[in-house]
Amino acid sequence: MAKIPIIGDIPGLRDLPDWLSGTPNLTELAKGSTVWLAVTGLSRAGKTVFITSLVHNLLSALHNPNRMPLLRAVGEGRLIAAQLEAARAHTLPRFPYAANIEAMAGTPSVWPEPTADISEIGVDIRFAPTGLVGQLLSPLGGKAATLKLRIVDYPGEWLLDLPLLSQSYADWSRQTLALWKRGLRAELARDFFAFVGEHPASEPSSESVAKEAHDLYRVLLVTARDKHGLSYLQPGRFIRPGALADAPYLWFAPLEVADGVDRFTAGSLGGLMQERFEVYKREVVEKFYDNYFRNYARQIVLVDVLGALLAGREAFEDTRLATEAILQSFRYGQHNILTRILGSSRVEKVLFAATKADHIPDRQREHMSALLRNMAALPVLSARGRDADIDVMSLASVASTVEATQHIDGRDIEVVVGRKIGSAKQAKFLSGEVPMRPPRPDEWGAPFLDIPVFEPPLIDPAPVDGIPHINLDLALDYLIGDRLQ
Numbered sequence: 001m002a003k004i005p006i007i008g009d010i011p012g013l014r015d016l017p018d019w020l021s022g023t024p025n026l027t028e029l030a031k032g033s034t035v036w037l038a039v040t041g042l043s044r045a046g047k048t049v050f051i052t053s054l055v056h057n058l059l060s061a062l063h064n065p066n067r068m069p070l071l072r073a074v075g076e077g078r079l080i081a082a083q084l085e086a087a088r089a090h091t092l093p094r095f096p097y098a099a100n101i102e103a104m105a106g107t108p109s110v111w112p113e114p115t116a117d118i119s120e121i122g123v124d125i126r127f128a129p130t131g132l133v134g135q136l137l138s139p140l141g142g143k144a145a146t147l148k149l150r151i152v153d154y155p156g157e158w159l160l161d162l163p164l165l166s167q168s169y170a171d172w173s174r175q176t177l178a179l180w181k182r183g184l185r186a187e188l189a190r191d192f193f194a195f196v197g198e199h200p201a202s203e204p205s206s207e208s209v210a211k212e213a214h215d216l217y218r219v220l221l222v223t224a225r226d227k228h229g230l231s232y233l234q235p236g237r238f239i240r241p242g243a244l245a246d247a248p249y250l251w252f253a254p255l256e257v258a259d260g261v262d263r264f265t266a267g268s269l270g271g272l273m274q275e276r277f278e279v280y281k282r283e284v285v286e287k288f289y290d291n292y293f294r295n296y297a298r299q300i301v302l303v304d305v306l307g308a309l310l311a312g313r314e315a316f317e318d319t320r321l322a323t324e325a326i327l328q329s330f331r332y333g334q335h336n337i338l339t340r341i342l343g344s345s346r347v348e349k350v351l352f353a354a355t356k357a358d359h360i361p362d363r364q365r366e367h368m369s370a371l372l373r374n375m376a377a378l379p380v381l382s383a384r385g386r387d388a389d390i391d392v393m394s395l396a397s398v399a400s401t402v403e404a405t406q407h408i409d410g411r412d413i414e415v416v417v418g419r420k421i422g423s424a425k426q427a428k429f430l431s432g433e434v435p436m437r438p439p440r441p442d443e444w445g446a447p448f449l450d451i452p453v454f455e456p457p458l459i460d461p462a463p464v465d466g467i468p469h470i471n472l473d474l475a476l477d478y479l480i481g482d483r484l485q
Ligand SMILES: Nc1nc2c(ncn2[C@@H]2O[C@H](COP(=O)(O)OP(=O)(O)OP(=O)(O)O)[C@@H](O)[C@H]2O)c(=O)[nH]1
Pocket: 041, 042, 043, 044, 045, 046, 047, 048, 049, 050, 111, 112, 113, 114, 115, 116, 155, 355, 356, 357, 358, 359, 395, 396, 397, 398, 399, 400, 453, 454
């Protein structure tokens, strides 16, 4: 029997990827390894459609390699099999892949329902390794290796809570109310301000006043999201509670707090709110990072850049703020709090992806990536360091249009052709120009875009042909390609 080399003896160990140099022995490699890919993003960013299409295209990749050529394991002909993981005793709810495919492949074809909570799904990928890993594996278990890809769908709103961990209740209240006093937010928050104006933090603690303040504040957050497209809304669990029961520690809201005040006495309304805020931080926010971020070494943050542009200046600025806040969850150098919670574990790679790129012609997609990069000061090149490796791209999980040109005023203009939801016929759409930088306040006069909701294309529910997409394979190769080498 071939001798199994000890990993420290292997020449060229320096060339091994990070994940492997930390692997204690090769047995784990031979029997397979697991990679967690977390898919997140704000409401309606495209998480469910992304996971559904990704799973369907992986399961179809053997039959139709042309769907995923930029995932190198597929492009290089090294994929041996991809199948849904067999039923296991996992703790998270299962991602409804089959129901989603059925909906999208139905007549009429419909997009999947919005999601309420975290869920996961596993795909086992059997592949022929290349290079050093392949040579090491062959004496052990033939040529094939298995990567267990576990994909998790969780709301990006939860990442908006990270800043709370370094704030006191007084700081958070001041900052939050200052934001709600600006522009459109001030109009929406009129009732809430009237209520907190009558209830100073120093008044005696009252369960009913605290609950009423909380209910009013929660209605405000949901209205701002659903009616006005705002997204920088904290605490994240107030709008995406997931499986949290409506426990009394959640019944808090910001109050008017004078500058210089930092703590409230027990028995005051401020004291009660402060106590609940601290329990929320400990029980919800810290536990989320502790339970999940340790495992989710690869993450993709989906951003509906086009939707934000369509929704107008305030909604766009809000998406920008939220994207910047989300980015902080992947910057460890600056965040002692995350280092304290996660120890040496960290997210290794993050892709910020502008979704629904099929709404615009090819030439505009570079603009969309540039805009996303400039929205959150995302690095131009991924730099290795304490932070996660970060990259940015544009993608469409389900390409619902094709490109064409239209002759207008003596010029050929690129357009997209698709079927608007509910319409019987395909039509050409001149989507408009995507700016490469966040527009200045005076540039919001005329709309940038005119984009309908398209119906999904014809989809075969059997995992054979796959689903047309843009860059889904490139995104997956960036995220887990090293684990399929
Ligand atoms: N044309 C097109 N539309 C898309 C694509 N991805 C998502 N959409 C549209 O965006 C909507 C929202 O997508 P979802 O995947 O449900 O978004 P989500 O992030 O899971 O939303 P929540 O679960 O509500 O947070 C869909 O219903 C589609 O209308 C895409 O690749 N192309």
